[in-house]
Amino acid sequence: MSLAELVAGIIVVALNAYALLGGADFGGGVWDLLARGPRRERQRQLIAEAIGPVWEANHVWLILAIVLLFTCFPPAFARLGTLLHIPLSLVLIGIVLRGSAFTFWRYGGGAGGGHGSETERHWGVVFAIASLITPLLLGTTVGSIASGALGEGGRGKGEGFFQVYVGPWLTPFALSVGVFALIAFAFLAAVYLTLEAQERELQEDFRRRALGAGVALFFAALAALLLSQRWAPRVREALIFAPWAVPLHLLTAATAVTALAALWRRRWRVARVAAATQVSLILWGWALAQYPYVLPPDLPVEAAAAPAVTLRLVLAALALGALVLLPSLYYLLRIFKSRQPSEVP
Amino acid sequence: MSDLLAARSQMAVSLAFHIVFAMVGIAMPVLMVVAERRWQVTGQDVYLELARRWAKGTAILFAVGAVSGTVLSFELGLLWPEFMRFAGPIIGMPFSLEGFAFFTEAIFLGVYLYGWERISRRAHLAAGVLVAVSGGLSGIFVVIANAWMNTPTGFELVAGRAVNVDPLAAMANPAALPQAVHMALAAYAATGLGVAGIHAFLLLKDPSNAFHRRALVIALLVGGPAAVLQPVAGDFAARHVARHQPTKLAAAEALFETTAPAPLVLGGWPDVAARRTRGAIEIPYGLSLLAFHDPRAEVKGLDVVPRDEWPNVPIVHFAFQLMVALGTYMALVALWAGWRGWRGKDLAHDRRLMRALALATPMGFIATEAGWVVTEVGRQPWVIYGVLKTADAVTPMPGLIVPFLTFTLLYCFLGAIVSWLLYRQIIRSPRVTE
Numbered sequence: 152m153s154l155a156e157l158v159a160g161i162i163v164v165a166l167n168a169y170a171l172l173g174g175a176d177f178g179g180g181v182w183d184l185l186a187r188g189p190r191r192e193r194q195r196q197l198i199a200e201a202i203g204p205v206w207e208a209n210h211v212w213l214i215l216a217i218v219l220l221f222t223c224f225p226p227a228f229a230r231l232g233t234l235l236h237i238p239l240s241l242v243l244i245g246i247v248l249r250g251s252a253f254t255f256w257r258y259g260g261g262a263g264g265g266h267g268s269e270t271e272r273h274w275g276v277v278f279a280i281a282s283l284i285t286p287l288l289l290g291t292t293v294g295s296i297a298s299g300a301l302g303e304g305g306r307g308k309g310e311g312f313f314q315v316y317v318g319p320w321l322t323p324f325a326l327s328v329g330v331f332a333l334i335a336f337a338f339l340a341a342v343y344l345t346l347e348a349q350e351r352e353l354q355e356d357f358r359r360r361a362l363g364a365g366v367a368l369f370f371a372a373l374a375a376l377l378l379s380q381r382w383a384p385r386v387r388e389a390l391i392f393a394p395w396a397v398p399l400h401l402l403t404a405a406t407a408v409t410a411l412a413a414l415w416r417r418r419w420r421v422a423r424v425a426a427a428t429q430v431s432l433i434l435w436g437w438a439l440a441q442y443p444y445v446l447p448p449d450l451p452v453e454a455a456a457a458p459a460v461t462l463r464l465v466l467a468a469l470a471l472g473a474l475v476l477l478p479s480l481y482y483l484l485r486i487f488k489s490r491q492p493s494e495v496p
Numbered sequence: 497m498s499d500l501l502a503a504r505s506q507m508a509v510s511l512a513f514h515i516v517f518a519m520v521g522i523a524m525p526v527l528m529v530v531a532e533r534r535w536q537v538t539g540q541d542v543y544l545e546l547a548r549r550w551a552k553g554t555a556i557l558f559a560v561g562a563v564s565g566t567v568l569s570f571e572l573g574l575l576w577p578e579f580m581r582f583a584g585p586i587i588g589m590p591f592s593l594e595g596f597a598f599f600t601e602a603i604f605l606g607v608y609l610y611g612w613e614r615i616s617r618r619a620h621l622a623a624g625v626l627v628a629v630s631g632g633l634s635g636i637f638v639v640i641a642n643a644w645m646n647t648p649t650g651f652e653l654v655a656g657r658a659v660n661v662d663p664l665a666a667m668a669n670p671a672a673l674p675q676a677v678h679m680a681l682a683a684y685a686a687t688g689l690g691v692a693g694i695h696a697f698l699l700l701k702d703p704s705n706a707f708h709r710r711a712l713v714i715a716l717l718v719g720g721p722a723a724v725l726q727p728v729a730g731d732f733a734a735r736h737v738a739r740h741q742p743t744k745l746a747a748a749e750a751l752f753e754t755t756a757p758a759p760l761v762l763g764g765w766p767d768v769a770a771r772r773t774r775g776a777i778e779i780p781y782g783l784s785l786l787a788f789h790d791p792r793a794e795v796k797g798l799d800v801v802p803r804d805e806w807p808n809v810p811i812v813h814f815a816f817q818l819m820v821a822l823g824t825y826m827a828l829v830a831l832w833a834g835w836r837g838w839r840g841k842d843l844a845h846d847r848r849l850m851r852a853l854a855l856a857t858p859m860g861f862i863a864t865e866a867g868w869v870v871t872e873v874g875r876q877p878w879v880i881y882g883v884l885k886t887a888d889a890v891t892p893m894p895g896l897i898v899p900f901l902t903f904t905l906l907y908c909f910l911g912a913i914v915s916w917l918l919y920r921q922i923i924r925s926p927r928v929t930e
């Protein structure tokens with residue numbers, strides 16, 4: 152494996168962590184929006200408590216991926232920033248609104264107001280809607296990368312504003328990947344929340360949601376696959392004919408079935424592991440399918456890579472950083488995500 | 497508005513917004529940790545109350561800092577793809593290190609804010625210390641990246657491309673040290689005096705409130721020394737600028753002609769067309785002394801570069817004067833408070849001092865914004881000094897006024913909300929008598 156491939160792999164690892172951790176925080180927002188029934192307020196409370204201590208740390212995975220991308224693959228970053236200016240700007244607005252609305256919602260009340268007051272609910276709504284739009288557009292950008300629409304020397308799909316700045320991402324396939332991402336995040340969140348919930352009834356609420364989302368995820372994947380035929384033939388080709396394709400699909404299917412079965416039988420921990428594995432496998436499937444390209448069809452990893460000194464230094468920094476980061480993360484998750492019943496600040 | 501101007505304005509608005517929260521994120525953890533430690537040592541509950549309330553405010557500000565920082569890291573590509581294509585491999589290093597500093601900061605802030613009941617006192621305090629350290633480090637790393645834009649090193653330019661890239665040499669660029677020191681002090685001075693000012697204002701009404709009295713002392717201990725040192729660090733920065741970026745210094749001082757010895761120009765309005773500054777007070781030898789510590793030294797004027805490589809002189813000059821004026825005021829107030837405290841006087845009952853401190857509340861933040869205007873506008877038309885013009889770095893995307901206005905509105909909205917939330921929190925301060 153070359154240095155550049157190693158860094159590219161680490162970027163996918165960071166994206167994977169972001170999907171599993173940050174993604175689930177977005178998913179929590181979706182369930183906040185869809186909170187229903189007699190336990191509506193308690194569902195929202197649970198979501199907020201689950202997200203509170205960790206969302207900022209979860210969010211940094213995205214920043215790590217971006218920083219590694221612009222340090223180690225600057226041409227790819229430049230092209231992404233140019234051609235996907237519009238969806239990425241919208242993603243940013245979503246990120247800003249989600250993070251700040253969540254904080255205002257949780258902390259604004261403490262200075263008075265009281266929980267459940269009118270203004271607080273407004274923030275809750277902003278938080279929830281931003282949680283809906285951001286994953287949708289993030290998925291769309293992934294879809295547009297996978298479809299090879301950012302190629303042709305980075306000129307988009309031809310001449311004119313629409314062709315260059317809108318055409319590459321406003322395709323049925325890219326949008327279907329967006330929908331897929333949204334459902335996947337919601338699925339993860341629901342699965343995790345069955346573990347977070349301390350009460351039987353809440354667990355059941357999220358079990359039902361998780362099962363529903365799991366089934367929806369299957370159909371979203373199917374839709375994306377069908378659309379890829381026309382819009383992302385290269386990736387589809389790899390996903391079907393590459394030597395690793397069949398084992399990967401079998402494994403993904405196995406984890407998907409395991410997740411659903413475990414939910415059915417209320418084995419929450421098994422469900423969590425299976426669901427996280429399933430989403431990770433899908434992400435790696437995408438990465439492998441477009442290998443050796445950062446941006447298919449014409450920007451391969453090697454050609455896009457920064458000079459070897461930079462890569463080597465970044466890898467050294469990553470190794471050092473991991474020494475600090477991994478124990479710290481473990482500590483954070485142990486404090487807040489171990490299942491001991493907890494009182495809340 | 498041209499696309500280039502829109503892009504520059506969007507970048508400037510985003511940075512000016514972010515920097516406020518970043519500074520609070522650097523300095524507030526120090527205040528919290530000191531308060532918490534005082535509680536552990538003295539057992540007085542008022543200190544715990546203080547640490548918790550500060551933590552609550554910090555949580556709001558930190559979240560806004562984190563999301564606005566994310567916007568910035570994307571904007572580097574959204575607005576300046578050509579800059580990043582060139583500079584990414586050279587200065588990505590400090591950004592990557594910064595990424596890890598953020599990680600540590602975000603993780604331990606989560607532990608600190610939500611962990612009061614879950615971990616031991618000692619572990620809780622340690623989490624606070626880690627937040628403070630990593631906050632300081634992230635500020636330093638990002639400023640190193642910015643310093644490189646001012647004094648680029650660590651590569652060779654061959655036919656418009658960077659070869660022989662050396663990221664470590666890029667990090668060790670000449671502006672890195674003076675800028676990092678000056679910025680770190682700015683964060684502590686602005687936040688420390690800002691917090692002190694708020695509590696001083698409340699003490700004017702209620703001078704025996706123990707809560708505000710304790711808060712005032714802690715904030716002054718953090719902000720005061722930094723405010724006193726800041727003019728020294730500023731002089732250090734200015735001497736570097738005089739050597740490495742003579743046009744920026746010339747613009748800051750509104751010095752049109754190369755002069756020896758050069759006077760210090762206070763105030764006045766630079767008339768760029770006539771190449772002279774009207775209505776200014778001139779202190780003979782002043783600039784030569786300050787910039788080179790030699791009354792006869794020659795100081796380069798704007799005439800050393802062609803007219804189209806001048807930055808906007810009035811803006812840079814005005815921003816510089818503003819920063820220095822505010823810095824002088826802050827240092828004097830900090831000295832005054834320090835002197836009164838050292839003499840064992842009761843600060844809170846000194847109404848004149850309290851008024852002077854209350855007046856200083858926003859000054860550090862304003863000085864910082866002004867300082868960044870000097871740094872960034874003073875570097876124009878270059879985005880990487882002497883290497884890449886801003887106009888060549890901008891994205892080809894048209895209609896940039898739309899994202900500029902959108903983000904500006906978003907930030908105005910957020911700024912208003914944050915101010916309101918903090919205001920509500922501040923007016924609900926507890927009544928604790930001695």
Ligand code: HDD
Nearest residue numbers: 675679682727730731733734820823860863864867868871
């Ligand atoms: C509390 C804030 C604060 C205060 C009181 C001062 N400054 Fe400052 N100054 C900054 C906050 C700041 C800053 C925002 O942090 C800058 C922007 C870039 C940097 O590294 O620091 C800056 C930049 C900056 C620069 C440009 C550096 C460069 O472009 O490389 C110079 C020459 C000075 N300052 C000089 C001074 C002097 C002589 C001061 C005398 C009182 C002073 N500053 C007070």
Ligand code: HEM
Nearest residue numbers: 504507508511512515576638641642868869872873879886
């Ligand atoms: C690592 C740190 C920084 C980087 C990489 C950076 C980068 C840039 C870039 C690429 C631009 C656009 C080109 C230009 O007009 O010069 C810019 C402009 C600007 N930045 Fe910075 N900047 C940094 C720090 C800051 C900070 C913290 C502030 C202030 C709060 C700031 C204030 C500005 C302003 C005011 C402009 C507009 C300049 C003009 O309109 O002429 N910068 N910066």
Ligand code: HEM
Nearest residue numbers: 214517518521522558561562565566568569598602635638
């Ligand atoms: C181009 C310039 C900049 C970029 C790209 C940038 C990027 C970021 C990002 C991505 C975050 C979020 C990290 C998290 O999630 O915790 C952040 C936060 C932060 N930034 Fe910036 N930043 C820039 C300028 C600055 C400057 C000039 C300073 C300091 C002087 C600074 C200091 C901080 C600090 C201390 C935080 C921690 C969060 C907080 O305390 O609010 N940044 N920045």
